[in-house]
Amino acid sequence: MIFPKATRVKNLPPYPFEVLGQRIKQLNANGPKPIIRMDVGSPDLPPPAVVIEKLAEVAARPDVHGYSTYRGAPVFRQALAKYYQNRFNVSLNPDKEILPLIGSKEGIVNLALATVNEGDIVLLPSLxxxxxxxxxxxxxxxxxxxxxxxxxGYFPVFEDIPQDILKRAKLMWLSYPNNPTGAAVSFDKYEEAVRFCREHGILLGFDNPYPEIMYDGLKTAPSIMQVEGAMETAVEFTSLSKTYNMAGWRIGAMVGHAQIIDTLLLVKSNVDSGHFHAVYEAAAVALNETPQSWIDERNQRYEERRDKIIEALPNINLQLELHPAATLYIWAKVPNGDDIDYHNRTLEGARVSVTPGSFYGQDGKGYIRFSLGISDTDLDEALSRLREYWASQ
Ligand SMILES: Cc1ncc(COP(=O)(O)O)c(C=O)c1O
Incomplete structure (x- = not known):
């Protein structure tokens, strides 16, 4: 029997990394050697040891296996409030201005369901x-x-948004340091975004999963909540996925505007039932007890990988577009402008998977994104395969 899709998902494309994952699975089943993945932004390294110890210790307790509360365990919300205070000098009320998420992706999707209607406009960057x-x-x-x-400078020109669009705009997405470009912008741009959204009554969804992955001696990128008045117009998505190498744990949070927190909770409490308590406790340890030296050393490793890839670009038929100061990514230009062709050729010819820029929108056409979440051994092997392949073309 064929069951038709609901109208709301009829035109929804499959998630690009899901499609790519299936293709790689097939190629691996038939091919000579496993494909090395430099596409997906998933950290290859583990979280701090204290975090895993905490998870095991709490999981062994008999009293932690029931449902948690819908707002999430206070221990996590309080730890995140402390992190925001220490990192950004931002005061958050852990009971009203913080909502745990099953990874920020979940919150991003549910925020749209909670706040926008048919006929409304969502403003989003072209990448x-x-x-x-x-x-x-x-x-x-x-x-x-x-x-x-x-x-x-990878930052929208708000004045270019037509008036009729602005009238219907309900939500704007921005994200810095930026995926996929690796671009970081100065604090006055954060202020400009808050000012603009306040002026036009637009909810600003600021997606901030990379504030601690910085290079060349830079430390912690700002939070949008540092901007005066942000609490009245913005929510920020934060995530432990990349900061503490916890992508598979699925824990993040939305912080900011208290009424929007309540609206999202209205949706979420009807959809999910939060996390396993041991995850909250371990995440709290990650947020409050990870030494800065752990973050610095991890970033040092990413920086070495970044430099290796950048050095290889001229030999693998790519040009560096932006020297990334932050994030897990390198954004490079394909000389003939065909990112899909480049992706297909390296995938099948070199057995290395890189991300076509088109995954991130029309303006990504002609670009390739590399992820640094790959082991040093795999990275060396992938670069040697890519060099050999492009030398033979
Ligand atoms: C910009 C951006 N936002 C959100 C996410 C989702 O992260 P999480 O693991 O918290 O769902 C990612 C993951 O790659 C990302 O790059």
Whole structure:
């Protein structure tokens, strides 16, 4: 029997990394050697040892196996409030201004369902994490893309948004340090975004999963909540996935505007039932007890990988587009402008998977994204395969 898809998902494209994962599985089943993945932004290294110890210790207790509360365990919310105070000098009320998420991706999608209607417009950057587009489609709203390119410093020109679009705009997505470009912007841009959204009554969804992955001696990128007035117009998505190498644990949070927190909780409490308590406790340890030296050493390793990839680019038919100061990514240009062709050729010819820029929108066409979440051994092998392949073309 064939069951038709609901109208709301009829035009929803499959998640690009799911499709790629299936293709790689097939190629691995038939091919000579396993494909090395430099596409997905998943850290290869483990979280701090104290975090795993805490998980095991709490999991061994008999009293932690029931449902948690829908707002999430206070121990996690209080730890996140302390982290925001220490890191950003931002005061958050752990009972009203913090909501744990099953990874920030879950919250991003549910925020659209909770706040936008058919006929509304969601403003999003022309290069963006795919969940902003997919959530808008699921909510039945319309998309208006704000170009972000090298020419405008990867930050939208808000004055270019037409007035009729602005009137219908309910939600804007921004994310810095940026995936996929690796671009970071100065604090006055954060202020500009808050000012603009307040002026036009737009909810600002600021996605901030990479504030601690910084290079060249830079420390912690800002939180949007540091901007005066942000609490009245913005929510920020934070995540332990990349900061503490906990992507598989699925824990993040939305912080900020208290009424939006309540609205998202209304949806979430009807959809999910939070986390296993041991995850909250271990995440609290990650947030409050990870030494800065652990973060610095991890970033040092990423920086070495970054430099190796950048050095290899001229030999693998790519040009560096932006020297990344942050994030897990390198954004490079394909000379003939065909990222899909480059991706297909390296995948099948070199057995290395890199991400086509088109995964992130039309302005990604002609670019390739590399992820640094790959072991040093795999990285050396992948670069040697890529060099050999492109030398033979
Ligand atoms: C910009 C951005 N936002 C959100 C996410 C989702 O992260 P999480 O693991 O917290 O769902 C990612 C993951 O790659 C990302 O790059």
């Amino acid at each position: 963006a994490y795919p969940a902003y587009i997919m959530s808008t489609m699921l909510a039945g709203a319309d998309i208006h893309e704000m170009p972000i390119t090298a020419e405008n």
